[in-house]
């Protein structure tokens with residue numbers, strides 16, 4: 001659909017039609033299925049979401065990191081349509097489809113490292129993480145899984161256990177999966193081991209984590225270490241330089257598999273195909289989902305061929321995993337990233353966003369830190385730059401205020417005080433700039449309110 005790439009408000013937000021649907025929603029859906037913005041969508045294209053009241057909003061959240069190639073990217077829609085005319089489903093375990101095969105071949109070639117790779121597909125990111133752990137356990141014959149503070153890996157039982165934050169992800173669900181161990185993450189702004197510089201933070205967190213694995217878990221018990229190259233839901237935490245390479249080296253020495261959870265950092269978001277490429281680490285296994293299929297549900301596990309091959313025939317899979325529509329969409333996503341130079345675009349818009357946020361940080365003391373890589377950029381809001389007390393209420397207000405002015409933003413972080421920018425990599429620079437102007441005005445409003 002052709003939708004003008006401009007912000008345009010014709011009612012207050014939410015408008016009357018969204019309000020009516022919201023009432024029906026409250027009656028029909030459980031509140032546990034949360035929402036960030038009180039808006040129902042009628043159509044979307046590129047970086048614009050049009051709501052049912054006719055308002056055009058700028059999408060700086062990309063459907064939660066799913067639309068790196070933009071809303072309803074024409075090539076993706078076309079690929080889905082073509083596949084739709086042929087067939088909509090084969091279960092890979094019954095009769096096979098070429099899109100599954102071709103996409104596996106493409107991902108095998110794209111994942112970094114000069115080793116033979118194989119790929120299996122799933123329905124979601126959580127399911128990809130579950131399968132990566134199952135395969136790692138099978139291949140190493142070891143039970144333990146090491147994860148980190150602030151991690152997010154999904155909401156199924158094992159993935160939920162691997163996720164760090166108790167509220168809202170784990171509170172009340174009582175039981176968790178066994179053999180999951182959590183270690184500190186080198187978060188330079190709030191270094192858990194007290195490192196004064198990023199380098200110190202990396203060295204002391206790595207030393208602490210390795211000490212725990214040596215003394216308390218036992219390297220011979222550890223199947224894999226699962227880590228996000230940049231923590232997504234955890235607040236766009238870029239690990240201190242040297243932390244991941246040191247851990248990867250330790251894993252290699254001890255036969256522990258290094259799993260990069262690229263569900264949020266993958267598919268060009270950070271200016272490379274995968275976030276781990278910034279660390280010069282060759283992962284054993286990589287999980288993907290979110291932007292992989294441009295909005296269709298698809299997850300993947302791509303790993304060292306010998307590791308992937310260890311599982312017996314029939315040990316992994318699922319009914320819908322690698323659905324042909326989703327795989328056709330994903331092939332078009334990969335083509336679009338290549339053809340439209342979206343890795344370079346991610347760098348370019350990343351610089352634009354970082355420059356603007358750094359400029360705002362000079363004027364708004366609310367901004368404690370600006371960080372990110374490529375087009376994965378965030379600011380952490382604090383009540384006081386000395387104490388770094390998280391400004392949670394101000395973050396919520398900022399999102400509300402921006403939404404009322406037609407900009408969709410997302411928050412993140414263990415302390416709910418990070419505003420993250422995840423625009424489609426295809427976003428027009430003028431539109432992005434308009435979105436950032438709105439963000440800046442909203443910051444001024446919130447800053448005034450908190451002074452009052």
Ligand SMILES: *Cc1c(COP(=O)(O)O)cnc(C)c1O
Pocket residue numbers: 123124125126127129152153154155228232233261262263264265289290
């Ligand atoms: C979103 C996310 C997941 C879970 O993906 P779902 O498709 O929601 O199950 C796992 N890992 C990371 C890093 C994520 O950002």
